[in-house]
Structures are given as structure tokens and as C-alpha cells.
Amino acid sequence: MRYPAIAVALVTMLALAGCQSMAEKTDRPESLYLQLGERSGIASIVEDLLYLIVEDERINEQFSGVDVRQFHSNLTDQLCELSGGPCTYSGREMRESHADMNVTDTQFNALAENLILAMEQNNIPTGAQNRLIKRLVPLYPQIRNL
Ligand code: HEM
Incomplete structure (x- = not known):
């Protein structure tokens, strides 16, 4: 199965950053949630992501007619979980x-890139950004409908 370049690059970066994450003891399941600022922090990241999607001509047409409130709430819950x-x-x-x-x-890469930008805007540490992206990689074949 082929994964997008950004996913491969980020997983490689994660492997290289392994020592750092071990030192920070960030492998505990709940710690990523805390690093993202709990549900309110994630809601703020998703809000900024939505603004970036609207501006991004690679993907914004796909989102025309979408119920923004519902999408915001569901994506926030998904990332929270x-x-x-x-x-x-x-x-x-x-x-x-x-x-x-x-x-x-x-x-797919455009959306991942915008999510990373939104996390940057919310001052999320790079290690936490990478950990969230890593948890999204298994969704790739489902979203690409492969
Ligand atoms: C890591 C990548 C992605 C994640 C985690 C993700 C997650 C989600 C979630 C949680 C929903 C809400 C589903 C629901 O309300 O039942 C959703 C819907 C949607 N996604 Fe994605 N998505 C991703 C990639 C993409 C990409 C790349 C596109 C298009 C460029 C896209 C377009 C949409 C659209 C248009 C909807 C609304 C569907 C509707 O309301 O009928 N998504 N996505």
C-alpha cells in the first residue's frame, strides 16, 4: 500500500525523534491530548484548520455545502479521541x-499540511504535531477509498 509522501516523511521524522519523545515520557496515551490543549485546544486548532481549508484552492471546492458546525464538532471529537x-x-x-x-x-497531503499549520498557529510542539499526524496515517486508505 502506498502512503503519501508527507505521511512517510513524518513517520521517518518521528522515528528519528524517538529518543526525544522517550526522554519526555510522552508515550503515555493521555499526554498527547494534554499537549494539544485538551478538547478546547483541539477545537481551536480545528477552527483554524477550517479557515485554512476555505483559503486552499486544492481542497476548498470539496467542502462546499458542508455543515461547518457539524464538521467542526465531529472532527474535534475525532482528534480528541x-x-x-x-x-x-x-x-x-x-x-x-x-x-x-x-x-x-x-x-490528502494538503489537508495534513493545513492541520500542521493550524497546530503551528496554536503553538503545539513539533513532537506533538508529529504524534497526531502519525495517528491519522491509518485513516489514509479509508479516506482515499483504497
Ligand atoms: C487526515 C485526513 C482527514 C481526516 C481526519 C478527516 C476527517 C473527517 C471527519 C471526522 C469528517 C466528519 C464525518 C461526519 O460528519 O460524519 C469528515 C468529513 C468530510 N471530509 Fe474529511 N478528513 C480527512 C481528509 C479529507 C480530505 C483530504 C478531504 C477533501 C479534500 C475531506 C473532505 C471532507 C468533506 C467534504 C467532509 C464532509 C462530508 C459530509 O458532510 O457529507 N476530508 N472528514
Whole structure:
């Protein structure tokens, strides 16, 4: 299975940063959630991500007509749960919600890039950014509908 370049690069960076994360004892499941600023911090990251998506011509057309409130709430819950927080994602399965979109590698990378930018804007440490991206990599085949 082929993974997008950004995912491969980030996982490699993660491997290289392994010593650092061990030193910080950030492998505990709940610590990523805390580093992201708990649910309110994640909600703020997702809000900034939405502004970036609207400005990004590689992906904004896909989002026309989307219920922004619902998307914001569901994505926040999903990232909260994935980061080890006390949330339950109650939206649709990734394969189902992206089924008819024909999401390309370029678009997947664009969204990941915007998420990283949004985390930068919220002063999330690089190690925590990488850990969240790593947890999103398994969703790649579902979102690409492979
Ligand atoms: C890591 C990558 C991604 C994650 C974690 C993700 C996550 C999500 C989540 C949680 C939802 C809400 C599902 C629901 O409400 O039931 C959603 C919906 C959606 N996603 Fe993604 N997504 C990703 C990539 C993409 C990409 C690359 C595109 C297009 C360029 C995209 C376009 C959409 C659209 C348009 C919706 C709204 C669907 C609807 O309301 O009918 N997503 N995504």
C-alpha cells in the first residue's frame, strides 16, 4: 500500500525523534491530548484548520455545502479521541463519509499540511504535531477509498 509522501516523511521524522519523545515520557496515551490543549485546544486548532481549508484552492471546492458546525464538532471529537482524550467520535466511518469524493494524494497531503499549520498557529510542539499526524496515517486508505 502506498502512503503519501508527507505521511512517510513524518513517520521517518518521528522515528528519528524517538529518543526525544522517550526522554519526555510522552508515550503515555493521555499526554498527547494534554499537549494539544485538551478538547478546547483541539477545537481551536480545528477552527483554524477550517479557515485554512476555505483559503486552499486544492481542497476548498470539496467542502462546499458542508455543515461547518457539524464538521467542526465531529472532527474535534475525532482528534480528541485519537489523541487519548475523554471524547467519543459519533460521526460516520471515514470510508463512508469520504466515499464519493475521490480524494487524491495531493488533497490528502494538503489537508495534513493545513492541520500542521493550524497546530503551528496554536503553538503545539513539533513532537506533538508529529504524534497526531502519525495517528491519522491509518485513516489514509479509508479516506482515499483504497
Ligand atoms: C487526515 C485526513 C482527514 C481526516 C481526519 C478527516 C476527517 C473527517 C471527519 C471526522 C469528517 C466528519 C464525518 C461526519 O460528519 O460524519 C469528515 C468529513 C468530510 N471530509 Fe474529511 N478528513 C480527512 C481528509 C479529507 C480530505 C483530504 C478531504 C477533501 C479534500 C475531506 C473532505 C471532507 C468533506 C467534504 C467532509 C464532509 C462530508 C459530509 O458532510 O457529507 N476530508 N472528514
